[in-house]
Every structure is written in C-alpha cells, then in structure tokens.
Amino acid sequence: MSRPHPTMFEQALASAVRAPSPHNTQPWRFVLDGETIEVWLDRARVLGVADPLAREARLSCGAAAFNAVVHLRAHGLATTVRTIPDPGKPDLLAVIRLDGNRKITRTDRELAEAVFRRHTNRRPFLDRLVSPPLRIALKSAALQEGGQVEYLDASGHFSTVTTLVRRAEALQENDLAFQAETASWMRHETEAPDGVPTIATGPPPYGARAVSLRASHANQGLPPREFEQDPLLAAVLTRDRGPHAEVRAGMAMQHVLLTATAAGLATSFLSQPFETPQTRDALDRIFDGLGQAHTLLRIGYGQPTATTARRAPADVLTRRVTPDVPAR
Template identity: 45%
Template sequence: MAGAGPKTLPERGESRFTAGRRTTTLDAMTDTAPGALDTVVAEALRAGTRAPSPHNTQPWLFAVRDGEIDVLLDESRVLTVSDPDGREAILACGAAVLNIRLALARRGIACAVSILPDRTRPDLVATLRVGVGRRPPADDVRLAAAIAERHTNRRPFVDSPVPSVVRHALIRAAREEGARLMLLTEPAAFDAFAALLRRAEHLQRQDEAFLAELEAWSHHGERRDGVPLSAGGPRVPDEAALALREFGGAARRAAREFERQPLVAVLTTPGDTRRDAVRAGQALQRVLLTVTAHGLQASFLAQPLEIPAIRAELRTMLGGTDHPQAALRIGYGHPGTPTPRRALDDVLVGHSGER
C-alpha cells in the first residue's frame, strides 16, 4: 500500500451523526464544544486498536470519510507462516470493528456495519456507517468500559471454576454476533483438545520458519507492536495441562506451575468464509470483553487452528458441523501486562487505502 493519501480525520464540522432516530450534529447530541467530532472518532479508532491480534501484529488500517469508517486489512502484517490465508488477521480486524461499535455506543452513537462491502477491495474488511440504526443497547455501553482493561493474560490462573452464570453470559455474547461458543467442560473433551493442542505446539516447534516468525514478533519492549517479554508470561512446565505459546525464547521467565484445568472455550461459525471470519472476530471480542467485565482473564490457544489438518480434527471432535475459529483459556488470575499499541497516526490511511 503505497502512495501519499491523507492520514487525517475529517475536518471539523463535516460529519453529521444520528442519535437514535433523530439526525443531529454531534455538538447537539453530546453537549460538547465544536470540534468534538474529531475527538469522538479518534476515541473510537483508538478503541479499535485495542483489539487482540496474532502476535500483536495489529493488522488493521482505518480510513475516515463523512459519516463512515472503513476498517482495512494491512496485508503487510499478516503472518505468512502461521496464518498464510490471513484468517486470524481477519478475525483481528473483526474484533477492531466491535471495539469501534462499542466505543461509539458509549457516546450514544449508533452505527451500521457492512462486511466486505466492495468485491473489488479485498482489503476492505468492513464499513461502519456512523449514526445509522437504533440507539445502542445499554449492555453495549457498559461493555465498552472493558475495552481499556482487556488484555491477553499468559500467566498462570488459579484453580477456581468459572460460575455457571458467567459461562452462560459468554455463550450469549458469542450468539449475539452470530457465532457459537462451545465450552469444553467434560473431562474427555478437555483431554482431547489438550492432545490436539500439544501435537500442534510440537509441530510448530519443529518448524524453523515458524520459530523465526515468532522470534521476529518477540522483543524486550522497544516496539509498539509484537509481544514484549514482560507480556510473554513464564515458561510452561512440560506437565502443564495445556501447551501455551511461548514468546521470548530463552529469555522467558522461569517456569511456574499453571492451573490444572482452566475453562477451555472454542468459538465456531456455520461457514468458513472471510465474511464468517469477520463475524467471528466481532463475536470473539464480545466474548473477551464479557470475560473482562466479569473479572476473569483469558489467553489464546491458537496452535491447533493454525495447522489445517489439526483444525479439521478439532472440527470433527466438536461434532463436524461448525468451523472452529478461535480457542480460549479462561479463568481467574492476577492481571497480566498489556501489550503496546501503535499510535493512531500509524494506522490512518486515505479513503483509497493509501498511506
């Protein structure tokens, strides 16, 4: 994506949004001073950058025009070894879409989302038409507060069960975005998943290209992307119930005992297209924010979904109907270290997608 397209937000006073069903200026809607429009849009886009992504690659770009926000895939940030078809990067962009939706909802601003709106623009993941639709539900407003607190926690959890009421809330969160969250609460299902995870982790650890890619996105805190050592978590003992991805190589902290049986959840969709991946990304983020809102922590178990043959085995294990899109480890624990994010100027592009 080359060129010299604009990287600025709309000029002040250009856009008009809708509060509920009534078209109004943002100033009238929020009682803010003139120019607050830029502030609100920037706030929503910064929320978008807080979405999770594989190796914290942050594979999104944003373009803003009058009344619309485009979310684009930055193909230069797709992991060519572990995510060659860009499915996980699309999930990340979908998660960014959900964060933008919720950040606008917190301001009382509705929006309508068009997924993959232009067949000639495969990088255009979604367009949000701001001010279109009904007033956001109160639950979205409350959930937006969790955006700043949510982060991937690669540290050990405590062996405390997740209450039934919270489990049902997580299932509802996925369903609200058109996905399904399967909780592997039966020992046989947990053990079967753990075996697939262990096998996938072993295969990736034998792949020099994978290890080089992992190393390229691990660092000591000098960058605004990737996973710093402080967020990588300790080494995982061989006897741990789940094989967790290890960032930082030999520089990782000493091994610690991990929980014996966390809650494992697999997010699935009826189809396996790019459109399904965008929806899955929104569902994934709604689940993760619900996790955070209930005082829990989560980390990803991506390995079995990154090897096609093992992903197919996982699908069969889950019933052979839906397609697994993401897997999570969920539990109670001390907060981890958030990963850094790039500045907003670094992810803003012109409407054509050019920088």
C-alpha cells in the first residue's frame, strides 16, 4: 500500500470541516494517529437546549467523517470506518483507517468536489420536480452508508410530518431558552468562523406555505417571497437506534446531500420536530416500523447561495505522538 503524503490527512480534514452542523456549531475534534483519523464529539459545542442528547451533534460528526472518506477515496485511498461504540470513550465516534488503494471513479471525484459547493439553502426553491432517477440515486446514496431515505410524498406522511414541523416551530418561537440559544449562534460578519451569518439566511415567507423553515433563520430585512408549494421532503432513517446509529445516519445524510449537490440540487433542513419532546415522540411513532428517523431534508432546485465559513482544520486537530517501536 502506498503511504499517504503527510498532508493528505490534513486535506481530508479540510473536507471534513465543511460538514453541516446545527447553527454551524462544528461540534467535532479530530485526532491524527499514524494511519487513522479519529472523530471525537466536542461536548462544549453541543446545543444544550435544542440538542441536549447530542443527537444532531453526532449526525454532524458522522457527516464530517464521511467528507474525510470522500476526500481520501477521490485520491485513490480506500478506508474502513469503525463506528462501534467504545463504552470507555463515549465521545470517540468514528475511527477512519486507510485500507489499501482503490480505483478512482467519476462519482468519487464528483462527491469530493461537491463537499465545497454543498450549502444549506434557506431561500425559495423552484416549482420543478426532482426526477424519479434522481430520487432513486439519493435513496441509493443513503443505503450505501447503512441508512435509508423515505420520501414523505411517497410514504403518505407529508401532511402529518409538516403539521409536526409547524407545531414544533410554534413551540420553539415561544421558548425563550431556545430563542436565546439560536440568537447566540447568529452572526453579522460574513466570515465568522462559526455560527450562521446573515448572508446564509432566507427571506421571510409570503403567503401560505406547505413547510415552515426556522423563523429565526429568516432575514426580516429582505422582502417576503413565496416559497415552493410542493417541496420534496425526505427523512433519513436507520434501522438501528442510539448513538452509533446517529453517526451512521450522519454519514448517510451527507452521502445524500453530496449526491444531491453533485446533481445540481439545493438542500436545507427541517429539524424543529426532532428538537421538542412533544413532536419528537409523535415523529418516532410515525416511522416506528422503519427504524429511527434522524433528520428531515428539503430537496429541490434553487439559485446557489453563499457558503458559510468554518474554523480552520488546525484549530480542531490534535496529533497523537506514538513513540516509535523499534523494528525487529
């Protein structure tokens, strides 16, 4: 096996940190150790009100792990990703290990490039349908990581779930602790290294809409706009439940998001119903037969918007110095 160039892992981390995370909290740390990258949860960056169990933070770390894998694959390096929980180290979420060389495919290159173009688009999408082959491609992306995509229009859950989104949004709008936490992650400076900058927010909605994006992410300084009437909503699920499943779900989510980006689709999230206990239980009951629902994505066609900055990889990286073992 060819050994990776020393900067290859650093470049993989530059991809990893482009992962999405709630309010751009970037709740991750990485440890480089020989030929492995460890992905750790950074508890100090978990949203205490919206995400007290660190569920969304683990999804984000799974997405970061997937981005690193995508970078290595696009450079001809195969990897294995271990996400089996270690009871002694609950915050060590994934270990990425090099596993020989591989032939680079066109998809590898497209996904690696999509890492730097993917962004959350909170603006209205066009009323243009996502074709059946593309819908299948997104499902297949989730399956490759052990996840599953359920389209709400196909499964008949659209109106039940969007009602829960609106209910959760209303609960959160009246929750002072939630509002204070969200406000603390909003940023006016475009290049702020974390948080959601104003340029990444969307216009307030005009008229009745099928879905309710976070009101706190609407820019009241923009004129109201009409949003698409028939958004494509997809739930990302796993059969298993628990912290380990959340990391895998994050990988599946990111594979779906990058596949969508590579195909020219825009994406955003509707996390409100996962964040209030009242709606979360109802959501669990809806998807009970399929497993655990982890996130809800809005997918469609839209004008690209600004990408959001990140902390530098060097700020989230530690190198473990392993004493050299003399060769025998």
